[in-house]
Amino acid sequence: MQCKSKTAAVLAPVLTLAALALPGHANPVDDQLVIEGENGPVEIVTEAPAPDHLKGVLETIYSGWRFRNDETRALERDDFDNPGMVFVDRGRDKWNAPIGAKGESCASCHGGPEAFKGLRAVTPRVDEKTGALMTMENYIDACLTQRMGLESWNWTSTDMSDMLALISMQSRGMAVNVAIDGPAAPYWEKGKEIYYTRYGQLEMACANCHEQYFGHMIRADHLSQGQTNGFPVYRLKDAGLLSAQKRFVGCVRDTRAETFKPNSPEFKALELYVASRGNGLSVEGVSVRH
Amino acid sequence: MTRRLTLAVAVALAAAGPALSETLPEAVQFERGAVAASLTGMPGDPEAGVKVMTTNALGNCVACHLVSALPDVPFPGDIGPALDGAASRYSEAQLRGIIANSKHTFEGSFMPAFYKTEGYIRPGNAYTGKAATEPLPPILTAAQIEDVLAFVLTLKD
Numbered sequence: 001m002q003c004k005s006k007t008a009a010v011l012a013p014v015l016t017l018a019a020l021a022l023p024g025h026a027n028p029v030d031d032q033l034v035i036e037g038e039n040g041p042v043e044i045v046t047e048a049p050a051p052d053h054l055k056g057v058l059e060t061i062y063s064g065w066r067f068r069n070d071e072t073r074a075l076e077r078d079d080f081d082n083p084g085m086v087f088v089d090r091g092r093d094k095w096n097a098p099i100g101a102k103g104e105s106c107a108s109c110h111g112g113p114e115a116f117k118g119l120r121a122v123t124p125r126v127d128e129k130t131g132a133l134m135t136m137e138n139y140i141d142a143c144l145t146q147r148m149g150l151e152s153w154n155w156t157s158t159d160m161s162d163m164l165a166l167i168s169m170q171s172r173g174m175a176v177n178v179a180i181d182g183p184a185a186p187y188w189e190k191g192k193e194i195y196y197t198r199y200g201q202l203e204m205a206c207a208n209c210h211e212q213y214f215g216h217m218i219r220a221d222h223l224s225q226g227q228t229n230g231f232p233v234y235r236l237k238d239a240g241l242l243s244a245q246k247r248f249v250g251c252v253r254d255t256r257a258e259t260f261k262p263n264s265p266e267f268k269a270l271e272l273y274v275a276s277r278g279n280g281l282s283v284e285g286v287s288v289r290h
Numbered sequence: 291m292t293r294r295l296t297l298a299v300a301v302a303l304a305a306a307g308p309a310l311s312e313t314l315p316e317a318v319q320f321e322r323g324a325v326a327a328s329l330t331g332m333p334g335d336p337e338a339g340v341k342v343m344t345t346n347a348l349g350n351c352v353a354c355h356l357v358s359a360l361p362d363v364p365f366p367g368d369i370g371p372a373l374d375g376a377a378s379r380y381s382e383a384q385l386r387g388i389i390a391n392s393k394h395t396f397e398g399s400f401m402p403a404f405y406k407t408e409g410y411i412r413p414g415n416a417y418t419g420k421a422a423t424e425p426l427p428p429i430l431t432a433a434q435i436e437d438v439l440a441f442v443l444t445l446k447d
Contacts (some may be wrong), residue, residue, distance in 0.1 A: 201411050201426055202402045212400065213369050219353040220365035253419035256429075258412045 027215050028066035028224075029073075035172070043174040048280035053180065057211065058225070062234075063281050067290060068214075068225035072236065075288040082163060084234030084286035087158075087241050091166030094159060101149030109147070113166050120171035120283050124272040126183040133187045133268050136164055137243070155262040160239040164232045165286045168266040172285035176229050178275045191273025194266055200257025206274070209251075218225070226251070227272065227278040230287030237290055244271050299332030311370065312432040315390075315407045324383035329405070334436030336444055347416075349430060349438055353371040359445060370401060375447040386439050388396045 026274050034043040046063035065073060075081050095106040095113055110116070110212070124135045132138070137155055144150045154160045180188040198205045207219065210226030217223070231244045245262040248270060252259040260266040311331045318325055343351040344363050352360070355368035375387065388395050390405035407425035415422040431437070 059359055156414070197411060199410075200414050201429060203410065204400070204402075204414040206402050216369050217365065217367045218369055219367050220351070249419065252416060253414070255414075256416055257410075257414040257419075259419040 010045045029112065031066065031073060033063075033073075033076065035067055035076065036080075037172070037266060037285075038079065040076075043282075044173060044284055045175065045280070045282040048175075050183065050278065051279040058277075061227065061278060061281060062214075062225055063278075063284070063287075064224040064227055064230055064289060065284070065287060067222045071289045072288055076284070082288055083236075083239075084232070084241060084288060087162045087232075087234075089166040090158075090288060091162035091164075095163055095166060099148065104148055106143070107253065108235050109143075113170055116167045117170045118174060120168040121176050122178055124187075124268060124275060125179060126187070129182060133184075133272065135245075135263075135268055135271055136167060137245075137263065138268075140164075140167075156243070156246055159240075161232055161243060164243060165241060168232060168283065169285040171283040174283050176275060176278045176281050176283060177239075178272060178279060180272075180276045184272065187269045188271050188276060190266075191269035191271070194270045195273055198255075199252060200255035202255045202257075204255040206251065206270075222276040225277070226274065227281060228274050229278045229281040230284040230289065233287050233289045235289055241286070244274070315428050318405065319392060320391070320394040321383075322388055324381065325390055326383045328436060329386070329390070329432035330436050332389055332436070333440070334433070334440030334442040336436075336437070339437035339439070339441030342430060342438050343441065350435065353370070354401070357445070362404045373442060373445055375389050376445045377443045377446040378445075382439070382443060383433040385442050386435070389435055389442070402429065404428065405432070405435055 028047070031046075033046050035042045035044060044063070044065075046066050048061055050058040050061050065076060075083065077158065079085050092113065098105045098108075100108075106113075119139075120136065123132055123139070126132070127134045136143075137160060140160065141152055145152050178184075195206045198208070206226060209223050214223045214225045228244045228247075231247070232241045233247070234240070235242050243262070245267045248267055249259045260270075310354040313327065313329045318329065319327070340360065342349040343357070344360065346353075350375070351357070352366045354365045354367040356366040356368060356374070357363065358372065358374045360366075380388065384395065388401075391403040392399045392401040393403055407427045407428055410424065410426070413422050413424055413426055414420060
């Protein structure tokens with residue numbers, strides 16, 4: 001537009017000045033994450049070349065960890081300091097507890113939680129047998145309701161997030177690698193469409209905040225790329241664990257829109273799509289954000 | 291009508307309540323992004339404008355824009371350009387248009403439309419996450435738009 005190019009020309013010097021005055025302000029911090037855990041240090045990839053499907057859109061992808069302040073980043077360097085680790089322990093208790101209708105536990109069918117090493121890195125995925133798109137919650141729920149004779153855990157319950165934390169930890173340090181082709185393709189396309197749709201009275205899409213303006217400040221918030229490799233996240237503001245879809249609810253609500261519900265077809269497809277934007281970043285296990 | 295008579299009518303309308311003399315959101319005339327006529331027929335109050343610009347649930351302009359004339363605002367955002375000198379870059383009509391619905395000036399802008407009531411995808415009831423039926427109340431009233439404009443007009447180089 002006429003007006004726009006004129007503005008850009010007038011503003012160019014102003015913008016350069018602002019950039020000089022705030023060094024590094026608009027960028028992710030330059031830092032590396034090695035997590036000290038029970039079994040020694042684990043290196044976490046927080047910066048990687050963008051996956052092919054983002055060619056021309058993003059060159060580099062970053063974990064949300066790189067956008068948090070020094071204090072918040074420090075909490076994730078050692079499991080002793082990570083407030084999310086208590087939920088992993090609680091998840092382990094639940095894993096071993098004979099909660100099933102016939103006294104079964106997760107452990108009696110699966111052995112240790114290590115059995116699920118790698119699962120977090122490839123979910124959401126289309127289940128080979130049923131053709132259904134499965135999040136981690138869907139797998140957990142299927143065991144509870146179909147195999148253990150239990151009522152479904154609420155998607156946003158603490159039982160659910162504790163179990164997510166335990167299973168996610170088994171993939172810590174592994175690269176996110178969700179499939180986007182074959183049977184996943186239609187779900188992925190749907191998720192992509194949602195990602196770029198400008199919802200609500202503020203008419204904002206995920207892409208506006210996390211692709212177009214990541215690195216910028218929206219009031220006091222330093223916008224990240226909205227990656228999901230860190231989930232579940234311990235959020236200092238809520239003093240609790242947050243699943244990816246719970247985060248999506250908050251982000252959509254903030255656009256003055258009617259949100260989708262956790263486990264809705266829309267949010268499942270969106271979770272797959274957003275995960276695929278982080279293919280190549282490490283699963284963090286349980287991360288810390290503010 | 292003589293000029294004096296027009297004025298008298300305007301004053302009478304204003305006294306009868308702002309709704310009567312207001313231009314409704316759907317009636318606003320954008321001319322290449324600009325809106326020449328006041329939405330209220332009255333000058334805005336710059337001090338009230340500052341309140342609108344710095345209140346989260348209202349304009350929250352400072353979420354995205356730095357305004358050096360408001361040094362007490364904590365954590366201004368840097369999504370949009372600083373508003374310093376905006377009134378030297380744009381006319382009053384252009385600024386009114388940008389504040390009412392910037393998308394007529396900047397195609398596809400990230401800046402929300404503050405004086406618009408329908409045409410949304412999954413409109414919600416403010417920040418509740420619940421559905422709402424269009425037409426929604428605009429984010430800012432006509433008077434609030436004019437108040438914000440009155441303050442932005444003071445931002446000269």
